[in-house]
Amino acid sequence: MKIAPGADVEQVRREILSRVKDVDAFTTREFSEMTEHYWMFTTGAGVAVLLAAALGLFVGFVVVTQTIYATTMDHIREFGTLKAMGAPNSYVYKVIVQQAAIAAVMGYALGITVSAFVVRGSQHGGASILMPWPLAVAIFFVTLVMCVGAALVSIHKVTHLDPAMVFKS
Numbered sequence: 001m002k003i004a005p006g007a008d009v010e011q012v013r014r015e016i017l018s019r020v021k022d023v024d025a026f027t028t029r030e031f032s033e034m035t036e037h038y039w040m041f042t043t044g045a046g047v048a049v050l051l052a053a054a055l056g057l058f059v060g061f062v063v064v065t066q067t068i069y070a071t072t073m074d075h076i077r078e079f080g081t082l083k084a085m086g087a088p089n090s091y092v093y094k095v096i097v098q099q100a101a102i103a104a105v106m107g108y109a110l111g112i113t114v115s116a117f118v119v120r121g122s123q124h125g126g127a128s129i130l131m132p133w134p135l136a137v138a139i140f141f142v143t144l145v146m147c148v149g150a151a152l153v154s155i156h157k158v159t160h161l162d163p164a165m166v167f168k169s
Helices: 009-019 028-042 044-074 076-084 089-122 133-159 163-167
Strands: none
Touching: 028 044, 044 076, 044 089, 044 133, 076 089, 076 133, 076 163, 089 133
């Protein structure tokens, strides 16, 4: 039911509750929040989505960690050379973190592009998928933190690198 433009929504809600027995009256926002909570936490669907997201984050972290670690190991002699030439550890760390940030931006760009097509395609189906821009921004920062966190494994390896290994055969 719609109320007259300019009417006080809370006052109309209280009036309905006082006149009609055994009913609930919700504002649009209250009903939306209640429905969202129901689908996310009361049904198995919401819990499954949350578990899938957590699993995706974990798998993504492992894959990024392995990728950055493999790249670091492929160039371990170069990192050793930098350290032997007197480059501070902070410079070497910066290189690894920059690689992780580049991977995050590239992965995010690819993922958000695919997501945009999926969201657009869902508009023609029975249940639309929503991707509000704050969620897209939050996903970017989660991706960035995940990739930089994954780089810590490689940073740990380079921390214990002996620069003299460059001179060994």
